[in-house]
Amino acid sequence: MFAVSFRALDLNLLKVFEALMTEGSVTRAATALTMTQPAVSNALARLRDALGDPLFVRSGTGIRPTQRAVVLWEPIGEALESVRGALDEQVFDPRRAQTEFSLSMSDYVAAFVMPQLLVRFGEVAPTARIHTVPNTILGITDQLEENRVDCVLSVYVNEAQHPAPIRSRALWSVDYACFMRRGHPLAAKKRLSTRTFLNAKHVDVSLAGKTLPSYDLFLASQGLARNLVATVNHYSAAYEIVRQSDLIAVLPSDLRSESRHAPFLHAMPLPLQAPRRIVSMFWHQRNDTVPAQRWLRETIVEMFAKPE
Numbered sequence: 001m002f003a004v005s006f007r008a009l010d011l012n013l014l015k016v017f018e019a020l021m022t023e024g025s026v027t028r029a030a031t032a033l034t035m036t037q038p039a040v041s042n043a044l045a046r047l048r049d050a051l052g053d054p055l056f057v058r059s060g061t062g063i064r065p066t067q068r069a070v071v072l073w074e075p076i077g078e079a080l081e082s083v084r085g086a087l088d089e090q091v092f093d094p095r096r097a098q099t100e101f102s103l104s105m106s107d108y109v110a111a112f113v114m115p116q117l118l119v120r121f122g123e124v125a126p127t128a129r130i131h132t133v134p135n136t137i138l139g140i141t142d143q144l145e146e147n148r149v150d151c152v153l154s155v156y157v158n159e160a161q162h163p164a165p166i167r168s169r170a171l172w173s174v175d176y177a178c179f180m181r182r183g184h185p186l187a188a189k190k191r192l193s194t195r196t197f198l199n200a201k202h203v204d205v206s207l208a209g210k211t212l213p214s215y216d217l218f219l220a221s222q223g224l225a226r227n228l229v230a231t232v233n234h235y236s237a238a239y240e241i242v243r244q245s246d247l248i249a250v251l252p253s254d255l256r257s258e259s260r261h262a263p264f265l266h267a268m269p270l271p272l273q274a275p276r277r278i279v280s281m282f283w284h285q286r287n288d289t290v291p292a293q294r295w296l297r298e299t300i301v302e303m304f305a306k307p308e
Helices: 012-023 026-033 037-051 067-087 107-124 140-145 194-199 214-221 235-244 291-304
Strands: 056-059 062-065 100-105 129-133 151-154 166-174 176-181 201-205 227-232 249-252 265-268 277-284
Touching: 012 026, 012 037, 012 062, 012 067, 026 037, 062 067, 100 107, 107 129, 107 151, 107 235, 107 291, 140 151, 140 166, 140 277, 151 291, 166 291, 176 235, 201 235, 201 249, 227 235, 235 249, 235 265, 277 291
Parallel strands: 100 129, 100 151, 201 227
Antiparallel strands: 056 062, 151 277, 166 277, 176 249, 176 265
8 A cells, every 4th residue: 555644745735636526627626726727737646646546537537536535535634624614713604605506407307496496596595506407317426526516316226336536315205196187087097007198199208318217227126018109308398298198197196386387287007006216415525615605505404405
């Protein structure tokens, strides 16, 4: 193992390490530190020599931390935050913040979260900005590791497993129902038999970039398959297709975020109820101690997390 002498290490380099971790770019780190880009590059070279690791590798338009950097970040980030707190009493003030936040989520989650979150921002963080980008589920790790977004609000392909540097906090569970248009021939039934349900023509949402949506993976685990004739990548499109056709769909039963469709749709219990899925908030551990990021996460948890 490469031995590092604490006495020989220039502690100013740790501030550069912090900026590189939080900004994900040499250029942005230089701006945050009010240093020139060559000065930051030089500091990074010295860090690499001192720690015996590349620490960061190029990735897209920015840089990505190596495993060694990820391991170092938690103790170094917490130590710097403690020192900063001891020397500077100023904390993140949302009322004066000009911070821009970015969140990745599906259109269904955005329709539920963003109206309420923007009202809260208007009340407590009027000069902050917030932007959303699409969520493809399989891209969660890349979005966070490459610093393209601050947080992702989503289900995960496997909620029990995600890379160690990715933190998560469960928010709410999603229940599903079988939706069809009002006046659909099946709407007159009190309940759907398994055979009737599987043989009907289905549309579903696939955010994961996979051939089969998660419900079909569940059916396959039971040795079953339904008549899936179409997939789309937006929930709003699925609700609209169901509204205008004889296709049926397994969709989130909470229509609060899709209220304009509710008067035109009929919901029935699923004959084959899949396990609940959990919408969680995901973030990279390098942002654990960043005050603005911590405030954003605490706000989202306060507003949307259900009791565990």
